[in-house]
Amino acid sequence: MPVEKVTQVSQTKPWYGALSSKYGEALLKTPEPGLYGQYTYGIAGERFFREIKDNAKITGAKCQKCNLIYVPPRIYCERCFEGLEEWCEIENKGEIHTYTIGWVDLDGSRLEEPVILALVKFDGVYGGIVHKVEEISADNVKIGMKVSAVFKEKREGSILDIKYFKPI
């Protein structure tokens, strides 16, 4: 039983008799061509993504006082508010903390094939990495499954330098 007549906002029509809003539609096409954001990686981000790019390694930052290892790393501890200076390498062996099987794209349309998206946590680490899981069917993925990151050969300093996580 369809509860909603229209589930896609883009399919909703203007009100009957209302002016059609060409100008309004144009305004919604933001960002304007030529306008974009240029973000800096920041100090911790530079460290994290440079290690991924140069060495295909995952880096954390350790707070001695709170005994926490942050992944992704930070230059401060959000709990005790002290600066963090100790970087550490995280073993490329994580665990699926939770996952979803995505069937819908960002615009609300259906995907042809589902994607497995997981929050991967590492032993003794505060935090984790959000990424795709491949080399396993959606029916077989489980919480608690051990996984490792598969890196691209040619890397540029992006989270997409990790192609996906695979079961180990």
Next chain:
Amino acid sequence: MGMRKVAIVGAGMTKFMRRAHETGKELSWQAAKIALDSCELTLDDIGCVVMGTAPDAFDNIHMKGDYLGDGAGAWRKPYIRGFVGGGTGVFVADQAWYHVASGLFDTCLVVAEEKMSSAMPHPQGNFITCWDMFTESPLGPSLLWFFAWEMNRYMHAHGITEREIAMVSVKNKKNAMDHPAAQLPAEITVEDVLNSEVMAWPVKRLDVSPTSDGAVALVYAAEHVAKRITDKPVWIEGVGWCLDTIYVGQRDLYYPKYVEYAARQAYDMAGIKEPSKEIDIAEPYDPFDYKELHNAEGLLLCGKGEAPKLLADGVTQRTGRQPWCPSGGALGVGNAIAATGLMKVAELFWQLRGEAGKRQVPGRPKKGVAQAWGDEMQVGSVIVLGV
């Protein structure tokens, strides 16, 4: 703590719908005007205005609070926009309280608005600018993933099934049949929910609230003013809000600790020791069906993982011992984000005054708690009302 008593004396709301013809300003004005009329006040009687509206991205209008100001009645008045994403609707109810409780103002108009239908092709895509630009956004995450991760973790931690959770959607959409402003009232079955299309497993179409346009407004007054306005003031007895870490990997997804902290703040203020017994009605935030259960546990209305049992036993039905979302909630009335949070406070106002019409909870309820949740899924805002 030296604060003045504050009452809610008036409330109003627009119909919630998929796409309103009215602009956000016009929706705000409609709700605000109804609220003022309901207590026979005019804008001249209002000392300050607090506005709630969630992501600017939905309307593609930045500084949206300023844009909406005139519609919310802010012309030449002290005005502020509160914003904590999905937690906004109850947060502004808290924020308006301290404007009056502090002694700065005798009256306050609080308005919450959302017009999600401007965002194309789908409002959930606009969240792409909310995630971390390096570690999350490049993956093209949808908001649904984050909910699905949490729902999966909640189910996993307690051995809860999709079937148990689906009952929330059935209950709330049915409750909304009696709400004149509801967008998605429906009589559906658990099977309908389980058979609806999978969006991001375990989340299915009917586990999710719709996107909505709408506005809600309340009028607050200090005790000495409230007594002149109405014989039926509804008192704000407790407020609380809390933010957890923004990193999804650093939170306990199976349990909203930050909601518990917000709730404890509000209950302590209200002198409530056993919320599971002392609260007559609850309006936990239910943008997804599992969230009603998850949030109710954070609100300490039951133990961790126990919410599905209360639901199954009928305790949370409108005629049960402690109704949850008698309004119909976000799942039934609609999820005009900030407006839905304030709609929950308005529902308590109407219920505690005995003015909820066909939705009226029997037994003359005396205490209610409303809660909103959201932002990057790490904020809880809570308010306790009483008569």
